[in-house]
Amino acid sequence: MSLPEQLRDLAVATAREAGRMLVDKRPVTGPEVVQTKSSPTDVVTQMDRAAEALIIERIRAVRPGDAFLGEEGGVQEGGDATGDGAVRWVIDPIDGTVNYLYDLPDWAVSIAAEVDGVTVAGAIDMPRRGETYTAVRGGGALLHTAAGTRELRVNAEVPLERALVATGFGYFTERRAHQAQVLTHVLPAVRDIRRGGSCCVDLCSLAAGRVDAYYERGVQAWDVAAGALIVQEAGGRVEGLDGAPVSPELAIAAGPGVFAALHDLLAPLDPAHD
Template sequence: MMAHRTESTDAAGFLRLAEDIAREAGDMLLAKRPSMSTASGDIETKSSPTDVVTALDKASEQLIRARIQQARPGDRILGEEEGEAGGDSAVRWIVDPIDGTVNFLYGLPEWAVSIAVEVAGRIVAGVVNVVPRGEVFTAALGAGAHLKTAGLGVETLRCNTGVPLGRALVATGFGYAAGRRAVQGEVVAAVLPRVRDIRRGGSCAVDLCSVAAGRVDAYYERGVNRWDHAAAGLVASEAGARMGGLNGEPAGSGLVLCAAPGLFEELHDLLVPLDPERDA
């Protein structure tokens, strides 16, 4: 349990607190993960039979909320599992206690604890703790993006630049509803012949951090939520990538598109006529 409190309102102060909390939640999840299985009675479904939530998703969010409230009791908190609560502060914490729950459940490594801090509507700090890899991605507004890897120190992140669409490795994801998946299948079938290849990792936050780290060149997905991309979107942006939606819209549930300038526009123009924001 953390003993310190903070009243700092600067991005660096928020980032330190968010990182401490994300690491503690990650340690808890890693310790308790072996007790989970796909047959566990601690698993529920949400929007569809394929949209799962575990008891550890809930426990992680409860831990994160408790630590934020302990350090900054007046702040608001938006979390995936419990919604929004808190005071009238201009500061809002945006929390995904496990991004990539299905991966977590199956023992796959593409899952993360994601915590962002928003001040007056603008994300100023973000942490994505990819727990199984021992990787913590961090960013503060105007201060760049970094990767801290256990035993390897700190790396400054820059996304890949100068990559044309035909040589781009593109990450994407799929929703939970059958109708949405049908359309997403059509879209990816049209994108695949025009790019180097497609990757589907199963975590929006990890995919965006992969853009930041140059592990993929671009990412797009329909239907992600604010808590999925708030922290990782800042990491990607601070690493030089462009974040947005279609036709000048901001990144949101309609579509999140992320790539270096130039590739962003090429992928955007490929996606627009495919109408990826529709559902069957």
Template sequence: MQDTAPAPGELLEIALVVAREAADTARVMRVEGVSGVTTKSTRTDVVTAADRAVERQVLAALREARPQDTVLGEEYGDSGGPDRSAVPGAVRWIVDPIDGTVNYLYGLPQYAVSLAAEVDGVVVAGVVRNAATGDEWTATRGGGAYRAGRRLRCSTETDLGQALVATGFGYDSARRVHQARVLAQLIPQIRDIRRFGAAALDLCLAAEGAVDAYYEKGLAAWDLAAGGLIAAEAGLRVAGLAGAAAGPDLVIAAPPTLFEPLHDLLAGLDASGGP
């Protein structure tokens, strides 16, 4: 039987140490030159030697710090058995070793290590660290979201027509075609769109009000876990369509005053549809 689950703050302290060291590795490997580039789901869905090396480093560090926990990672999957998550108080870590791998490949300074801790299926602590710049966002459930010691509050914009909205696109060309159609009909009804190429960073930028809202189809757990908590703790509503939880079908992160109009617009445009 698992002991009482650790406090979110305790898990965040572990996450900070692990994510910072992982980000350092990613940055150093980028300076030394990107290598081992292969593809996954499509020919544009790249993975590098650094993605794999950073995730192995995170796995090793978490195994040393909390050997009883399990880890879900983008590159190596889930380390737990089928019944492990059902143990009361079980901690599962969710890691994206390099969110924004295409940016990493091209040397664009928007790529991040994302690490979250989940207890009984609920994300309770998370950190996103931009490995290129050192910018770092953190949150604990019920404890707020922070960047450099400053508590984050989301945008106070109330007019969707004046909202700067971030989004992203999938790797499958057919999905991109559908997403482009949605975007073409959305953009006349908002201020403008931004696309940075790293979902975790998009969520953090929404958390601090650098963009007013964010939406995207196709996010995996490692894309959403840490950034989604940071966004929610900054006051954004983070959900899917028609009362569904945020997930692969669609993620919307918007201030409460913008959520419903953005939700209804995206629903009408079939943003969760297509491939």
């Protein structure tokens, strides 16, 4: 078994364990908000922290020299985190924390593994949906459910006017106001918009053909690391503006038939675009 496959299997087992814990130990009255980050609506619960701690503990028990980048814990260097073959894990313990807080089903545990800065494996577990999405670079993307496993493919040839587009909104008031303005330009040009509240879920929905495209401003590395690989291995494109890497400035993901049209629709609306 190759190293990326080993990393994928460890990511899958760990994400599923964390997902089960988050379901089983979610307080009946709802998780406690223990911190706010960028705004009062950008919350961290005690379960976010517990899940990230569990994930790091399980991975370190198998691979003690690896590094970590976690949404809650930040950067944690590993003993073998430099040089050829260095592995870093990029973790979002609950993507869709507000959904989890309100007991809505669309949230996920996301774990990606990088080797020398390149994402080579990823797993996203959605315990309330009973779905696990996995990918290995160059090896395709899969959806695992109780009914079996199937290969993922994006919807390849969809014109923009018939595209179902997922998006999300940030937590800063000014960013939300700008995103609302962008939406007024996008909505008339596409089939419809979906806003589910989790970047991971949106990217997996794209890979599974449940939506045709996705865009969002304000995503972080842990939001997209595993999901971007899953989309790419399902035949999609994931980029920022003008071929730049995905960044908090913008993430665009779509099948090849609609990507360019969506990019060209969004580009003039970006405040930093010439």
